[in-house]
Amino acid sequence: MFQRDYFMRMIEQMSEVVGQVMGLRQQRKQEEALLVIDELLDRQFRMNGKLIRQLSDADLVRMMTTNGIVETANLHAVALLIKEEADILTELGRQEQGYPLQLKAFHLFMRLAILDAPALLRTPSEEAAELETKLGIYELPRETKLLMWEWHESDGRYDEAENVLHELAEDGAIETEEAVEFYRRLLLLPDESLLQGGLPRDEVNEGLERMRQQSTQA
Template identity: 45%
Template structure:
């Protein structure tokens, strides 16, 4: 309960400042807006924008790992700020830096979603969808692509997971064994669950056969 209260207070503070950041962005005051975000990084995560710009997404995740478990809700909160910073950078003439922040934000959101993050805190499903749309013309890092595959399966969108799987296989960013394990997991599910996930049992077996023949 105390943990939940802390998170709620943190999010209330972040939401208030993000409202201020939005107003500054509308006024074309990007420097002031980024200063506000930097203060949030420092206040709630003991980090700063410069350091976050140099760290890889994987390194950032490691900083939120305690006792072998990921602090999923803090991680998704940081992802929210990185997304906002990416928007600011992209709209103020630094598109490459903006894309870099979006990629890190997506990786952090996916990791938190796969680690039991509270969906109600920042509505990470919508944020993940928005980031994937923003990055649709860019090739995701291999580790992020693998997270997308796992995420689609977790969310029960088996047809989408299969699409991601074959793309990763073609790019040699995932092993055939992992693909086989995916189909084996699906074949243990009830037919109605597969139907709901857009991949009926017959198509699961077809996909498995294609995997065996192509790879």
């Protein structure tokens, strides 16, 4: 009961803050909007905003895990605030500051989606998909692509997972055996799931055979 009440309060608070930030952005008061975000980051969580920005996404997940349970509402709220801050910085032409925050928010939303965390304002996957589009103009780091691969597979978008897998393979960022295991996992799924995920069984078999051949040639 306590967790549900807390979650509902977090939804209400985030709705209010995001609405306030959007209003300020529409009035071209971006600096004021940044102050609103900064104040909430400092006040709401067990660490200040400066530390939140410095920690990696993996560190933030660890910091917001208690007795093995991830505090997904807090993590989602942090990701939302960081995403809003990144958008404002980009509007102000400060992409060099906005890009790493966008990337961190993207990582956090993907991790939340993999954890099957409930929606706050939108689902983690919806938030991640928006950021994936915005970040599409960049060559993303290996760790981002690895997380994208896992996220797409966990969400049942097997064709998207395969696309990221091909990028990783071309970059030499994964072992061939990891790719082989991906196709083996898919072969355990029913035909209907594979079709819904955009990768029918014959294409899975083709991918598996292709990776096996690369493995023997290596």
